[in-house]
Amino acid sequence: MNFKKIITYFILGFCGLVMVIPFAWMLTTSVKSQLEVNKGNVGFSFFEESDIYTENGKDYYATIVKEDADSSYVHLFDVEMNRIRSYAKVPNTAIRHEKKVKLHWENFALAFNKVPFGRYFLNTIIVSCCVVIGVLITGSLASYAFATMKFKGQDFIFYLFISMMMVPQPVYLIPSYVLLNHLGWIDTYQALIVPWIANIFTIFLLRQQFKTIPRDLFDAAEIDGCSRFKILWKIVLPLSKSVIATAAIFGFIGSWNSFMWPLIMTDSPELRVLQVGLSYFSQEASTQTSLLMAASTFSILPLVILFVIAQKQIIASFASSGLKG
Amino acid sequence: MKKKKFDFGPYLYLLPAFIIILVFRLIPIVLSFIVSFFEWTVTGAGDFIGFDNYVHMMHDKEFWQSLVNTFYLVIFVVPISLVLSLFFANLLNGIKKLKSFFRSVYFVPTVTSMVAISIVWKIIFNQQSGLANYFLEKIGLDPLGWLAESRGIFQLLFGSMGIEIPTWAGGPSLALFSIIIVTIWKGLGYNTIIYLAGLQNIPNVYYEAADIDGAGKIKQFFRITWPLISPTTYYVLMMTTIVTFQVFSQIYLMTGPPVGGPLGTTKVIVYFLFDKGFGESNNLSYASAIALVLFAIILGLTMLQKKLEKKVHY
Numbered sequence: 001m002n003f004k005k006i007i008t009y010f011i012l013g014f015c016g017l018v019m020v021i022p023f024a025w026m027l028t029t030s031v032k033s034q035l036e037v038n039k040g041n042v043g044f045s046f047f048e049e050s051d052i053y054t055e056n057g058k059d060y061y062a063t064i065v066k067e068d069a070d071s072s073y074v075h076l077f078d079v080e081m082n083r084i085r086s087y088a089k090v091p092n093t094a095i096r097h098e099k100k101v102k103l104h105w106e107n108f109a110l111a112f113n114k115v116p117f118g119r120y121f122l123n124t125i126i127v128s129c130c131v132v133i134g135v136l137i138t139g140s141l142a143s144y145a146f147a148t149m150k151f152k153g154q155d156f157i158f159y160l161f162i163s164m165m166m167v168p169q170p171v172y173l174i175p176s177y178v179l180l181n182h183l184g185w186i187d188t189y190q191a192l193i194v195p196w197i198a199n200i201f202t203i204f205l206l207r208q209q210f211k212t213i214p215r216d217l218f219d220a221a222e223i224d225g226c227s228r229f230k231i232l233w234k235i236v237l238p239l240s241k242s243v244i245a246t247a248a249i250f251g252f253i254g255s256w257n258s259f260m261w262p263l264i265m266t267d268s269p270e271l272r273v274l275q276v277g278l279s280y281f282s283q284e285a286s287t288q289t290s291l292l293m294a295a296s297t298f299s300i301l302p303l304v305i306l307f308v309i310a311q312k313q314i315i316a317s318f319a320s321s322g323l324k325g
Numbered sequence: 326m327k328k329k330k331f332d333f334g335p336y337l338y339l340l341p342a343f344i345i346i347l348v349f350r351l352i353p354i355v356l357s358f359i360v361s362f363f364e365w366t367v368t369g370a371g372d373f374i375g376f377d378n379y380v381h382m383m384h385d386k387e388f389w390q391s392l393v394n395t396f397y398l399v400i401f402v403v404p405i406s407l408v409l410s411l412f413f414a415n416l417l418n419g420i421k422k423l424k425s426f427f428r429s430v431y432f433v434p435t436v437t438s439m440v441a442i443s444i445v446w447k448i449i450f451n452q453q454s455g456l457a458n459y460f461l462e463k464i465g466l467d468p469l470g471w472l473a474e475s476r477g478i479f480q481l482l483f484g485s486m487g488i489e490i491p492t493w494a495g496g497p498s499l500a501l502f503s504i505i506i507v508t509i510w511k512g513l514g515y516n517t518i519i520y521l522a523g524l525q526n527i528p529n530v531y532y533e534a535a536d537i538d539g540a541g542k543i544k545q546f547f548r549i550t551w552p553l554i555s556p557t558t559y560y561v562l563m564m565t566t567i568v569t570f571q572v573f574s575q576i577y578l579m580t581g582p583p584v585g586g587p588l589g590t591t592k593v594i595v596y597f598l599f600d601k602g603f604g605e606s607n608n609l610s611y612a613s614a615i616a617l618v619l620f621a622i623i624l625g626l627t628m629l630q631k632k633l634e635k636k637v638h639y
Contacts, residue, residue, distance in 0.1 A: 008416050009423070015413065016430040019510070023433065025456050026445045042454045138342040145338035157339065164350045168571050168623055170595050170616045174602050174609050175356035176349060181367065198345035228334060257438040259574050264603060275440040279578055282444045289448050296441040307436050311429045314436065318515060319522045 030293035031103040035061050035077045037289045049099040053090055060085060062095055104290065111294040114285065119270065120277035127192045127262075127273055128255040134197025135251045136244060142203050144232050147210035148218065158207075165200045169260070177264060191265040192273065196255065202247045205320065209243040210236055246317035249310065256303060274299055357613045365610035378614035388615065390589055391597040397497035398593060399569045401505045402512075406565055407558070409509070410516035415550070417517070418524045428521070432514035439511065443578035446507045447472065450579075472579060474499035475587035498590035504575050512568065516561050523557030524550070559634045563627060570623055571595050594619050 028044050029037065036048055053062040053076060061077035070092055076085040112118070145151070146158055176195060177186070185191040213236060221231050237244065259275040266272065272280065278299050285291050307314055361378055364371030382388050413431060417424055434442065449456045450471035458468040474481070477495020484490075497505065527550065535545045551558075573595040577584055584600070585592030594615065602612030 005420070008420055012413070012416055012420070012423075012427050016427055019431055019434065019513070021456075022442070022445050022449060022510075025449065029448070037454050040454070042456060042459050138345060141338045141340075142342035145335040149332075149335040149338070151332065151335035154335075157343070160351075161342075161346060164346060164354075166624075166627070167350070167354055168567065168620060170571060170598060171357055171620045172350060172353035174598075174613045174616060175353035175360055177602075178356065178360060178365070178609065179348075179353060195345070195349035198342040198349075200346065203342060228338075253436055257440075259438070259440050260599075264599075275438055278438075278440050278444070282440075282447075282578060289451075289454055292444055292448065296444050300437045300441045303436050303438070304433065307429070307433065311432075312425070315428060315432055315518055318432075318435065319518045 026293045026296055029290055030107055030297050031105060032107075032290050033061070033077075033102070033104050034083075034288055034290050035063075046101045046103060047099060048102045049097075051095050051097055053095050055090075055094070062090070064095075067092075107290050107294040108298060111281075111285075111291040112298065114291065115277060115281050116269070117274075117277065117281075117295070117298070120272050120274045123271060124256060124274040127189065128252050130189075130193045131196045131255040132248050132251045134193070135199045135202050136248060138198040139202035139206050139247060140232065140237060140244070142198075143206035143210050144236060146203070146207045148215075148236075161200045161203060165204075173260070173264065180265060186265060187267045187271055189271070192262055192271075199247075199251060201321065202251065205243060205247055206240065209240045213239055242313075245313060246320060249306075249314055250317050250321070252306075253303060253314075357617060360610050361614035361617055363610055365613070366607045367609065374610070378611050379618075381611070382614060382618065387589070387592070387597065391585075391592045391594045394497070394501060394590065394592055395570060395572075395594045397501055398505060398508065398572060399566055401497065401502070402508050402569045403562065403565045405505075406509045406512055406516055407561055410513055410561065411520050411554075411558075413513070413517045414520035414524055415546070417521055428518065431517050434511045435514040439574040440578060442511060443507070443575045446503075446575075447579045450503050470499060471503050472500045472591075473587055475590050478502050498587070500580065500587055501591045504572070504579065504591055507575055507579070508569065508572060512565060516565065519561055520554070520557055523554050527553050555634075559630065563630055566626060566630070567623055570619065573599065 025044070028046070029042075031046070032041070033048070035050070041048070051062040051064060051074075053060045053074065062072075062074040063077065064072050064074050065087075066073040071089055072092055072095065073087070073089050074095070075087055077083070078085040146154065180186050180191050180195075185194075217235055218231055221235060226234070257275065258273075259279070262273045262276050263279070266276065278295060281295055282292055285295075360370075362373060362375060364374055417427060420427075448454070452458060452468060452470060452473060455471070457471055461468055475498045476484075477492070478497060478499055480490055480492070480495035481499060496502075531549045531553070532545060535549060540548065572593055576591055576593050576596045577599075580586055580591045585596055598612045598615040598619070601615065602609050
């Protein structure tokens, strides 16, 4: 390894560190007690230096306000509940000073139960799965027509679709709201799912793939008496597994992370998807840094796990979005 | 010869996608023009008001401020992101070991949700308990106001050197600059991947030939890589511009209260239209008009870039 390589790895490593520091900090902060954060321990250290007061076998953090000869006035902080308990006068002998590593995993449970995150997760999973299935069905049918059949208006419809891809979301956001309002769909699952079950990019991607399948295969199947649909089901789709996986992953990530649409189209707490729920939570718990970090952590966890499992496929699918048509 | 029966098959296959795209894309786009010419709130359509919304927009200070803020965002995010991602892609293209590891590390922000990321960065930029000021303190610098600072970055920079500059030349506020940092950080991995794919398409023979001719690495970059990568650059430029014009979540979650603060220096065009349409005034028609102006700007820039692309395309 020469000098140049070392420099390259050094720069990549350093910048990689910068890229992940926000995540690392999110994780370390998520297992700190709020008291530590408020005290200004905001670095990466897990050491907690604190005065502990024990009462009935239960530990409280004590912030000494005024110290007398044998007793002190203290603020007591309930660790388990992650909140201030009371102001009290306690004997000095009941307070002990300690410095040790402490990880507050209970923050995750506290954050998760503070608002119905379970419900939010469920909503997001329902919406994302329906969207992905819908996108794959409408996408494969339409791409199959575009790629293998000849019909009147084919090019016109295709370019109409493609041009629609150029229109930014804010443009159709307001009229969509007007439309969904007329349909009585505001604040329903339909509003989150139905408008998204056809994806132009997916159609484009699958069409490219279907076109690569040799025509001879279709002809042979047709001679054998296969119907069009059977050819799609038995030949075209099995041959396109990896592109279909790409489209599915792409759709799932997009749906999971979408925020503005569900924010506008739903209102009731029962219909909040994860991103919307998280945004409300960030307002409610704005001063509880460690809980916010815990909530952020578990809300990005599913996608990070998916990413770790299928990183090659995911990166390839994002890279394919940059293909020139 | 018998005339072939008309084949409905293809249309049947097209139908499901077509209906969805017709109802939820095409009709809304047409509808947005109509809505912008009428008085329109959640309760329904009102009187025809012609170009009133557009005229009002031209006199709306808030509109111009959010437009300027959006332009600041684009002007900073697009070039910085482009240069950094091309730089990283080049470094990654030159190594074999750990290549996919680093690629993944840079890519993580792209797959994670903007909402969660915004929450994390908001606290990073917190004046008291944030990581940004913690680092500044560690290296012996004064803490900054970050998201709470409405003064422009040039104003702050020159101010620290004792030079007074007028407010209009102050640049984006430090608060908006914090948003710029997050936006670049979030999109960097995606652009790097796109560039990396582009670099891998350049045949190695060009570099081998250049090596034989004795051209240095820097010369090779400007004479071979940069020209051959120009279609990718065009794509990255266009996509980043379009996406940056539509920044919303970071503003909604990181700034304020009130959102767009301090002093409106982080109010961007999409948040502005969101606020007009779904905020107190609930003026859907004004919001629609703003969206169409945004669309016109994006379309105009895309066409301009296309023209430039033709000029530099090899």
